Amino acid sequence: MDDLAGYLQARRALADPAASGIAVDSRRRVSGLRREEVAHLSGVSVDYYVRLEQGRATQPSEQVLDALARVLALDETEREHMGRLARQRRRRVNAPSGRPRPELLRVLDLVVDAPALLMDCRLNVLAGNRLARSLFGRPLPGLNTARHIFLEEAERGLYAEWESCTLDVVGHLRLAAGKHPEDARLAALIGELAMGSERFRRLWARADVRARTHGRKVYQHPLVGRLELHQENFALPDASGTEMLVLSAAPGSAAEDALRLLASLGADDTDDTDDADARPGVGSRAGE
Incomplete structure (x- = not known):
């Protein structure tokens, strides 16, 4: 790979x-x-x-x-x-299992004022809180953000700075490929993206790597408009490659008001939607 x-x-x-x-x-x-x-x-x-x-x-x-x-x-x-x-010939890193601990799911639910989610090294969303589901407008298990950005044309408008997002995705996957060279599902994802996106092929050929632990993230949400957020990535200490991502708004900003509005619009989510996130195996591609 x-x-x-x-x-x-x-x-x-x-x-x-x-x-x-x-x-x-x-x-x-x-x-x-x-x-x-x-x-x-x-x-x-x-x-x-x-x-x-x-x-x-x-x-x-x-x-x-x-x-x-x-x-x-x-x-x-x-x-x-x-x-x-x-060092690949001397050292093999186990691929992540994609099964978040129940304790982590409870931590997600404690974050109420910002979208928060768990994501593995293949950029599969394993779980998310209520506000994260409202941000993406869909149940989160089964969502792969690399596919979402490169292959789902109808969803591209969510990412206000789409080109920058594509650089982050390719750089992240390059790092993941180096850490998990034997991960067949990661290799399959990269092949799928290369087959489906000419931009992915061009960026992948550059061999750029990126380790983004924090930074600006801008969305154009269909209900509440532009959301300029700050993303913090928290790597879990279990060497699984899973990270917790929290997207916060600056105090007193328009984005903070928009997140409050988004939370109120999503307040009538059904319990069935909540249960979907509590079970990471649900969804056609969860844990890939």
Whole structure:
């Protein structure tokens, strides 16, 4: 699904030669850096670097990885991702089960003034509170936000900053693929997105990775209008890859008023809808 060789090739093609002091003129026909340039700048032999890109050299040292990260201008998240890919043969991380503990479901219900949900590394929503269901306008088990953003054209309008959301999704899935290389369901999801979305294919080819733990999230809700919210991601301490996401509005903001209105509009939800979220196995794609 993802490996060191492919990652090096993708990042080399995106590297800026000028940033490494290499003069570029109209006769240069390659984008990014050449293999021999990366080898020279990182202090390894050309033969060794070629073998890395061909997948024939395994377990490069941390010093080599640090040098490659410097040459390819990788940030901390990208460097960690590259190191994880290099260690894949030695270390396997178990794929998440997709079954949230009942205690976590009770915690969700304690959050009443902000949408809150549980999401696994495949971007499946495992459960959510009442306000989260009102935000998405549907029962949450069975919702995969990657499919929602890339494949469900009718739902695209919910994401006021759709292009930014697509970058986040692809960057997250790249990280997940590095952490869970044996996860067949994650591989199937990535294949489905690649088959169904030309934008996903283009972004995936860049091999960008993103670890978004907090930031701005903007929705255009059909009932209450624009919602400018702040998202906080809380990773659970059980190494399952599951996160709790809470979307809050700034005090006194228009978004805070809109969330109150949304809560009042959803106050007549039936108990059957609540029960659906309490049972994470419900839904055609829950736990994928």
